[in-house]
Amino acid sequence: MSEYSLIMEGMTERRFRFGTMAAGGRDAAAWTAAARRAEDLGFATLLTADTLATPAPLPALAAAAAATSTLRVGSFVLSVANRPVAQIAWEAASLAFLTGDRFELGLGAGRPGGEADAARLGVPYGTPAERIDRLARVLDAVAAPPEGVFGGTGRPPRVLMAASRPRLLRLAGERADTVAFGVSPLAGEDDLAGLVGVVRDAAGDRFDRVELCSSVHVVGDEIPGWLSARLGMSAAEMAAAGSAALLTGTPQRMADVLRRRRDELGISYVTVPETFAEAFAPVVELLAGN
Template sequence: MGDRRFRFAVMAAYARDGAAWAAQARRAEELGYATLLTPDTSGTAMPAAVLAAAAGATTTLRVGTFVLSVATRPAHMIAWEAASMAFATGDRFELGIGAGRPGGEADAELFGVPYPAAAERIARVEQVIDAVANPPEGLYGGSGLRPRVLVAASRPRMLALAARRADTVAFGVPPLTDDARLAEFVGVVREAAGERLDEVELCTQVHVVGDEVPEWLGRQMNVEPGAMAAAGAIAQLSGTPRQMADTLARRRDELGVSYVSVSSAFAEQFAPVLELLAGQ
């Protein structure tokens, strides 16, 4: 696996109002984060709207979906959105897509669209990648910019597809996943990527920074107090900033993981770690 420089993202879903959202984006940029990411759920704002606002409030910060559900949109509609976002943000948009998520059926019902079977959703992920790379004639392509494509995956078939086709593979793994289990996921990607392995960026998520998991977050992730620390979960970083930085550096050197997203709740707390690893 080739040499990789770290990139860090903030995962943000909520703000009090538009002004607070813009301020959150500017603060992420000030702290040195490369990207601001937002989810795609019926309980959060439409990704295109808030990401365009974030890009408009900043100058270098990239923005991306994490992740857009292919289950609720046709492939060419997603390609249209991606091209429009690349144009509107000055080529700072990254398209993150996934085949679905727990609770995705409820969103589909709310939007009045059918929820495809798993095989169809996986096929649609590949259709989206094709449509983004080669938009059909007549589809708005803005200035011809083609955004990076991130695919979130956890099962072997999706991991293999992502390894073959995506720019970034994001491991959508359970919250108690440890380094040994992560290595197994990386192994699937390595095998499937073949000669393009050095072109593929690998991404993991940090949900907790520090020794304690907030009660609200434990409920949200459905984990018992202390369970993440006991499991050595990759989703929690503990210790001093230097120790956290060393953990991420080791994970990159051993497994190739160089893109790390951090929950916005811990963006400030993680900033000293980011500073230690900036440019590496």
């Protein structure tokens, strides 16, 4: 039985798995090499964002899956504002089919800069309420593709939803397989606990089957200059704020933090940037599948 099957069957145990966020490479060879390296390091998933400054996520993920054998691939996350509902269902079913069900559909209702991307694509971005309503329709269409739309294997892909505000958190708790908490890099464990509470209330009896995901932005005491500029802060500032997105110390110490966080909050799926994949690999070795 695969590690993924064990995770899904034992979801009440909230077994660990880990993803790494990649943005592309200088060419196709570098991109597929990064996918193979993520697989070799023990990561469960290779994830990529949905921005016009990076390769289109679904073709990129198809290439990554073709270059690997066990690695799962996922959008983190696809903006529902940028595509028609039926198109998302069609492409998700197609990618699940082409990857042998190794595709995970990550969805979001918007992000900073998302409105500019929508404008460049010539599509209406919509209000927050309109985007959340569209996301709900996407969930319906992915679960049951509209008539005449290719349905792939007939097994809908696993759905991750990124959420930080109450309405979207409630929808994620009710409908998603995985909920990824989109919080400030300065957010601490108390902030995460509040979001978990909203998801728990919305999920009800299905809460034990909902996987909870958080992102670690920095591993270690140093941040590369480009990442510090993107985050708008230093590692010292994150540490002073008690950021849950910063892990420091030995691999065992990091593993202990994540194990406690899982036991107290239920967060068992952790993502890190590709920049820190090598540094984080010993933690993956200590915890993956446990």
